[in-house]
Amino acid sequence: MKSTRNILAMAIFCNFVIQKRMSCGMSVRVRFAPSPTGYLHVGGLRTALYNYFFARHNNGKLILRIEDTDRTRYVENSVENLIKTLTWAGIEFDEGPHVGGPYGPYVQSQRLHIYREYAKILVENGWGYYAFDTSEELENARKSSPHHEFKYDRYKMRNQFTLGEEETKRLIESGAPYVIRLKVPENQDIKFIDIIRGEIVVNTKDIDDQVLLKSDGYPTYHLANVVDDHLMKITHIIRGEEWLPSVPKHILLYNAFGWEVPAMAHLPLLLNPDRTKLSKRQGDVAVEDYIEKGYFRDAFVNFIALLGWNPSGDREIFTVEELIEKFQLEKVNKAGAIFDIVKLDAINAKYLYSKPIDELAEMFAYWVEKRGYKGFSKDYLARVVALLRERVKKLPDIIDFAPYMFERPKEYDREYFAKHWSGEVEQHLKNLLNIFKNIEVFSHQNLHDEVMKYLNERNLKLKEVIHPLRLAITGLSYGAGMFETMEVLGKEEVIARLEDFLTRILPTLVEKK
RNA sequence: GGCCCUAUCGACUAAUGGUUAGGUCACCACUCUUUCAAGGUGGUAGUACGGGUUCGAAUCCCGUUAGGGUCACCA
Numbered sequence: 001m002k003s004t005r006n007i008l009a010m011a012i013f014c015n016f017v018i019q020k021r022m023s024c025g026m027s028v029r030v031r032f033a034p035s036p037t038g039y040l041h042v043g044g045l046r047t048a049l050y051n052y053f054f055a056r057h058n059n060g061k062l063i064l065r066i067e068d069t070d071r072t073r074y075v076e077n078s079v080e081n082l083i084k085t086l087t088w089a090g091i092e093f094d095e096g097p098h099v100g101g102p103y104g105p106y107v108q109s110q111r112l113h114i115y116r117e118y119a120k121i122l123v124e125n126g127w128g129y130y131a132f133d134t135s136e137e138l139e140n141a142r143k144s145s146p147h148h149e150f151k152y153d154r155y156k157m158r159n160q161f162t163l164g165e166e167e168t169k170r171l172i173e174s175g176a177p178y179v180i181r182l183k184v185p186e187n188q189d190i191k192f193i194d195i196i197r198g199e200i201v202v203n204t205k206d207i208d209d210q211v212l213l214k215s216d217g218y219p220t221y222h223l224a225n226v227v228d229d230h231l232m233k234i235t236h237i238i239r240g241e242e243w244l245p246s247v248p249k250h251i252l253l254y255n256a257f258g259w260e261v262p263a264m265a266h267l268p269l270l271l272n273p274d275r276t277k278l279s280k281r282q283g284d285v286a287v288e289d290y291i292e293k294g295y296f297r298d299a300f301v302n303f304i305a306l307l308g309w310n311p312s313g314d315r316e317i318f319t320v321e322e323l324i325e326k327f328q329l330e331k332v333n334k335a336g337a338i339f340d341i342v343k344l345d346a347i348n349a350k351y352l353y354s355k356p357i358d359e360l361a362e363m364f365a366y367w368v369e370k371r372g373y374k375g376f377s378k379d380y381l382a383r384v385v386a387l388l389r390e391r392v393k394k395l396p397d398i399i400d401f402a403p404y405m406f407e408r409p410k411e412y413d414r415e416y417f418a419k420h421w422s423g424e425v426e427q428h429l430k431n432l433l434n435i436f437k438n439i440e441v442f443s444h445q446n447l448h449d450e451v452m453k454y455l456n457e458r459n460l461k462l463k464e465v466i467h468p469l470r471l472a473i474t475g476l477s478y479g480a481g482m483f484e485t486m487e488v489l490g491k492e493e494v495i496a497r498l499e500d501f502l503t504r505i506l507p508t509l510v511e512k513k
Numbered sequence: 514g515g516c517c518c519u520a521u522c523g524a525c526u527a528a529u530g531g532u533u534a535g536g537u538c539a540c541c542a543c544u545c546u547u548u549c550a551a552g553g554u555g556g557u558a559g560u561a562c563g564g565g566u567u568c569g570a571a572u573c574c575c576g577u578u579a580g581g582g583u584c585a586c587c588a
Binding site: 033034035037067068069070072073131133134135138139142146147148149150151177179181194197200201202203205206207208210211212213214215216218220221224225240241242243244245246247248266268269271273275276277303306307308310312313314315316333334335336337338340342343344345346347349353388390391392401416462463466467469470476477478479480481482483 | 514515516517518519520524525526527528535536537538539546547548549550551552580581582583584585586587588
């Protein structure tokens with residue numbers, strides 16, 4: 001135990017050596033290690049993305065590991081959901097529960113015997129010890145100390161040290177529940193280097209004797225992640241900033257086992273608009289929610305990737321290949337970033353304006369069908385998308401923005417009607433209806449020319465009929481260019497709507513005006 | 514409360530000792546117009562504060578303040 005200081009110094013040196021060696025071509029192995037508690041959090045997606053970018057950038061391997069050591073929080077099917085969502089985002093794993101690999105199993109609940117074995121080693125070499133305090137006892141101890149000042153006192157609680165070797169042995173043999181705790185040395189500075197933040201020093205007097213093996217035989221995160229990262233030959237740990245405070249415990253464990261400490265990078269948090277940790281209460285945090293809203297995969301990935309990292313320069317639209325090529329852990333920001341949905345919308349809109357129409361039509365068909373609109377051809381949907389995409393942020397928004405492209409108007413904007421209606425207007429619409437009936441090629445150009453001709457003959461302005469026309473055909477006061485809209489709707493439909501409006505709808509509107 | 518992390522326009526960020534502190538989103542104005550958008554042009558807006566170091570600081574150091582994270586037999 002007296003050589004602990006040397007071990008620590010050694011570890012820091014090794015840490016440095018590892019990072020050096022890494023840049024000289026030693027193969028990079030990183031992991032994304034979510035716990036299956038239901039869905040993929042957007043913060044989790046960003047962590048996964050950075051691991052993916054880093055792995056690909058360095059020709060390394062990306063491993064998926066499921067950290068399901070808390071049986072009380074396990075949610076059925078969440079592993080499948082996680083993989084599904086990760087796949088949606090385009091993240092491919094080289095090893096993991098779904099693809100296998102040489103360092104499996106990749107699900108921690110299937111590795112319990114390994115953790116027990118290593119926990120035992122710790123007890124044997126003096127870095128771990130048995131404790132018998134119950135959860136209730138600990139809770140009471142915590143409650144009776146003000147604030148968060150409770151610290152596990154290994155010389156006062158019920159454990160190997162207070163009970164003695166004999167009693168400890170007897171209790172274990174009698175089947176009494178126990179945990180194994182880490183024996184944290186008394187007053188030592190633990191130093192480590194975070195790739196993003198630089199050197200960090202923490203004194204062991206601020207660290208608790210962490211439970212490593214729970215009484216149900218499962219390991220805690222701290223034991224499991226250190227053992228697995230070592231056994232799976234992980235070279236770089238890239239994870240959220242919330243793990244930073246527990247790094248010293250992990251360093252102690254690596255030292256206790258005599259293992260090299262992987263390089264580490266702790267990512268800044270994703271924040272709510274009020275700068276607290278991104279949470280469910282203030283908006284959607286599940287990636288699935290954003291898929292459901294209709295954000296594009298590439299736009300969403302682009303947006304998330306740039307939250308906390310930037311390749312420098314003025315660009316902000318990047319393909320995944322470009323993100324991989326440019327990614328550098330050193331350029332990750334230190335401060336947390338607010339998840340701003342307005343900016344996400346803007347980026348999604350840029351993708352919407354630049355994607356090929358046929359590709360968009362393909363995707364749009366899904367959303368249209370989902371809304372219960374059936375029987376529209378790909379060609380029609382393509383023309384609808386081309387007509388309206390510049391007016392919305394997300395593909396399915398087109399349906400809300402212009403429902404009249406899929407069904408006859410159910411309601412008519414009364415304010416708009418009141419503003420633009422007069423006795424003559426009705427006659428103009430009737431005249432235009434007749435003109436439309438005689439247009440052979442129902443193109444926006446022909447519609448425009450014919451309407452203008454009609455207006456010029458009477459010395460009228462376009463605005464005097466265009467608004468009533470829009471109202472009669474769409475029911476709304478806004479939309480794309482009206483001639484273009486009519487062209488996409490088609491001659492038959494436009495005429496039917498105008499006739500229906502003039503004979504059936506109009507009287508009811510006039511009545512209520 | 515202890516410990517740790519952080520701090521450039523409202524937001525995301527660029528500028529790694531020398532820039533009129535740049536870009537994007539948002540916002541405002543003008544423009545275009547057939548409404549709503551989009552587009553075009555222009556604009557408002559930032560180095561948290563106080564000390565150092567330096568010829569020179571957003572940048573390095575110290576302090577203050579503010580925010581966040583963490584202190585479980587959760588991850």
